[in-house]
Amino acid sequence: MPQFIEDDTFGMYFEEFEHTAWRLETRRGYGSDRAGDKYRRYLETGEVPDDSQRPWCVNVRAQTERGKRIERVRIVDNPPTHEQRFLLAAAAVNNAVGENIRSLWRTDAEKAALPATDFWLFDSRRALVLHFDDADGYLGAELVEDAERIVRFCQVRDTAWHHAIQREEFVAQVSSIV
Structure with missing residues (x-):
């Protein structure tokens, strides 16, 4: 069983990194999204509210204004799940505050032999591997500092x-398959 970090220390990694924070998202959905009001409103209206003042966005803005990069790639099914469509819509706010979220079709990820592992990579020195249960519920984050795993x-x-494809181009591709 992996050794998880304390949940209350998770946020410090996004304040203390020096240059880059990068994430791979591989799941078809996340339990935390499905449980939130923002997701329910999206299902009802097809719209995602501007929540650019939430703590995550405030920190992204502060970090990127210091010249740091926060980036991620989301693996998306064809056709996308409801949760993946939600994340694609919600990425507009994240990108507007300085994060760079791109998408990659699952078939292309499989061709490239990408793992089905969600993780954050910080400054190419440490990683947080995110663990989930079968219902997409978050179990915890495993700190990895082993050089061999970090290189991978x-x-x-x-x-x-x-x-990966920039959000706007990916949205156009998704729109063309609907």
Whole structure:
């Protein structure tokens, strides 16, 4: 069983990184999204509210204004699940405050042999591997500092980023399959 960090220390990684914070998201949905009001409103209206003043966005803005990068690649099914459509819509706010969220079709991720592992990579030195149960519920984050595993995460990052598509272009592709 992996050794999880204390949940109350999770946020400090996003304040203390020096250059880059990068994430791979591989799941078809997240229990925390499905449980939230924002997701329910999206299902009812098809719209995502501007919540650019929430703590995550405030920190992203502060970090990127210091010249740091916060990026992620989301793996998306074809057709996208409701949760993936929600995340694609919600990414507009994140991108507007300085985060760079891109998407990659699952078939392309599989061709590139990307793992089905969600993780954050910080400064190419440490990672938080996110663990979930079968219902997409968050179980905890495992701190990884082993050089061999970090090199593999860096390779995954480079491959995923190379193949990922910017949000606006991806939205157009999704719209064309509906």
